[in-house]
Amino acid sequence: GNSVTQMEGPVTLSEEAFLTINxxxxxxxxxxxxxxxxYPGEGLQLLLKAxxxxxxxxxxxxxxxxxxxTTSFHLEKGSVQVSDSAVYFCALSDVNQGAQKLVFGxxxxxxxxx
Amino acid sequence: xxxxxQTPKHLITATGQRVTLRCSPRxxxxxxxxxQQSLDQGLQFLIQYYNGEERAKGNILERFSAQQxxxxxSELNLSSLELGDSAxxxxxxxxxxxxxxxxxxxxxxxxxxx
Numbered sequence: 001g002n003s004v005t006q007m008e009g010p011v012t013l014s015e016e017a018f019l020t021i022n023x024x025x026x027x028x029x030x031x032x033x034x035x036x037x038x039y040p041g042e043g044l045q046l047l048l049k050a051x052x053x054x055x056x057x058x059x060x061x062x063x064x065x066x067x068x069x070t071t072s073f074h075l076e077k078g079s080v081q082v083s084d085s086a087v088y089f090c091a092l093s094d095v096n097q098g099a100q101k102l103v104f105g106x107x108x109x110x111x112x113x114x
Numbered sequence: 115x116x117x118x119x120q121t122p123k124h125l126i127t128a129t130g131q132r133v134t135l136r137c138s139p140r141x142x143x144x145x146x147x148x149x150q151q152s153l154d155q156g157l158q159f160l161i162q163y164y165n166g167e168e169r170a171k172g173n174i175l176e177r178f179s180a181q182q183x184x185x186x187x188s189e190l191n192l193s194s195l196e197l198g199d200s201a202x203x204x205x206x207x208x209x210x211x212x213x214x215x216x217x218x219x220x221x222x223x224x225x226x227x228x
Contacts, residue, residue: 046216051214102217103159104157105156
């Protein structure tokens with residue numbers, strides 16, 4: 001079945017450091033890909049998405065490019081802030097007979113120190 | 115604020131009991147999804163409804179059931195509760211069902227079974 005694998009956390013960085021969180025997927029067909037972020041005590045929020053190969057999703061300084069050849073969707077940010085501390089989830093959209101479900105990776109906890 | 119409302123925020127109950135979790139989707143969203151988040155299993159898709167009809171089922175136990183009402187709110191019923199059912203239960207909604215319909219998550223109900 002479809003699956004998503006994320007780099008294991010936790011990840012700890014200093015403010016203004018460069019961030020990469022790796023995400024690879026296994027899927028049949030052409031899923032859409034998403035990054036969600038979960039701040040403490042809150043639900044998941046959509047961070048960015050890409051719907052086809054070579055699409056780049058971007059939001060709040062974060063970027064991820066849909067790479068079909070490497071089945072990857074790595075999340076990057078050039079200069080992280082303390083407020084970026086959260087858990088990040090990579091996900092793919094699994095559509096079967098018209099019904100969608102999101103398949104999530106295990107999540108990567110990110111801590112940014114001042 | 116995602117616009118998805120979940121009640122209650124916290125629930126503490128004993129083994130063998132039954133509870134009902136409630137979800138009101140964003141205005142205009144027809145699809146409702148239920149997810150379970152636990153430390154060992156991560157985010158697991160349980161079930162999806164679209165405009166009152168069940169559309170997709172995931173790893174939902176037979177002790178669990180859900181429904182979506184004509185006003186589009188949804189309830190997740192958990193019965194014969196076990197210690198292992200302790201988790202965060204998230205509801206999400208989307209406008210449609212397709213791969214390009216991002217999910218919007220509520221803040222979750224934290225269930226503790228003692």
